Amino acid sequence: MKLEELREIFDHQQRVDVDYPDIQREDGPLTVRHINLRPAERGFVIYSRLDESNADAAIEAEIARFRAAGQDFTWKVYDHDTPPDLKARLTTRGFSAQELEAVLVLDMDSAPPAFFHPPAQTARRLSDPEAVLAAFEAVEVPVWQDEGMRELGALLVDEMLANPQELSFFAVYAQEQPVSLAWIRYHPGTQFASLWGGSTLEAYRGQGAYQALLAARAIEARQRGARFLTVDASPMSEPILLRRGFQPISRAQDFEYTFEAGPV
Numbered sequence: 001m002k003l004e005e006l007r008e009i010f011d012h013q014q015r016v017d018v019d020y021p022d023i024q025r026e027d028g029p030l031t032v033r034h035i036n037l038r039p040a041e042r043g044f045v046i047y048s049r050l051d052e053s054n055a056d057a058a059i060e061a062e063i064a065r066f067r068a069a070g071q072d073f074t075w076k077v078y079d080h081d082t083p084p085d086l087k088a089r090l091t092t093r094g095f096s097a098q099e100l101e102a103v104l105v106l107d108m109d110s111a112p113p114a115f116f117h118p119p120a121q122t123a124r125r126l127s128d129p130e131a132v133l134a135a136f137e138a139v140e141v142p143v144w145q146d147e148g149m150r151e152l153g154a155l156l157v158d159e160m161l162a163n164p165q166e167l168s169f170f171a172v173y174a175q176e177q178p179v180s181l182a183w184i185r186y187h188p189g190t191q192f193a194s195l196w197g198g199s200t201l202e203a204y205r206g207q208g209a210y211q212a213l214l215a216a217r218a219i220e221a222r223q224r225g226a227r228f229l230t231v232d233a234s235p236m237s238e239p240i241l242l243r244r245g246f247q248p249i250s251r252a253q254d255f256e257y258t259f260e261a262g263p264v
Helices: 003-016 055-069 086-092 129-144 148-162 209-223 238-243
Strands: 023-027 031-036 043-048 073-078 096-107 123-126 167-174 177-186 192-200 228-233 247-257
Touching: 003 043, 003 096, 003 192, 003 228, 003 247, 031 055, 043 055, 055 073, 055 086, 073 086, 086 096, 086 247, 096 238, 123 129, 123 209, 129 148, 129 167, 129 177, 129 192, 148 167, 167 209, 177 209, 192 209, 209 228, 209 238, 228 238
Parallel strands: 043 073, 192 228
Antiparallel strands: 023 031, 031 043, 073 247, 096 228, 096 247, 123 167, 167 177, 177 192
């Protein structure tokens, strides 16, 4: 599939029409915004149809809308978004740029059979909430040195319980302890499943854990009828995914806006 065609499908299904649990999607003439219905969580803008004549006004409109909604927000910019200086305009208006990530997509219809064969390491699917929380505690908290990962784990467990067909967790174990963790999100009404996580404890890196998690999620996604896998890849995971057949379609960067005295 040509890059332009794949990017068009991605934009339509993963940015324009995508829905998330506990999120109110507002599709306007210039932007697609998502108002977060969870208390104290950020909203976000993931798609825009802007040009040089309306970009600044659209930015001001989003700030006003999220101020009225009572929440900080993130504007996710892709390299193929317009106008070309959108990132500079956001920065000038007070947005804070985050890490740049590669946006990769795999068309599973074109993936070699070996892609779906897990390596020596095997991943377990986690359906027990306590097992998911224990994996976050054992893997995500020490890898990221961030106590907030516990809160993320709790939020995702709540989401899994409310929408079990839209979120699956997988972990790799050593001596019956989780050493690597990842999850996959399904998007009803689209051909996509998105990959998240993939953290591995330092002592167990380079032993096939990431590839095992990738294979397990791909197998389940194909069984559920998804055609495409997508991931915002960090510099560490990007080379692995490219070797496994993923195709770069863009780069994405979050720009965060935080109201100084609170949004209201």
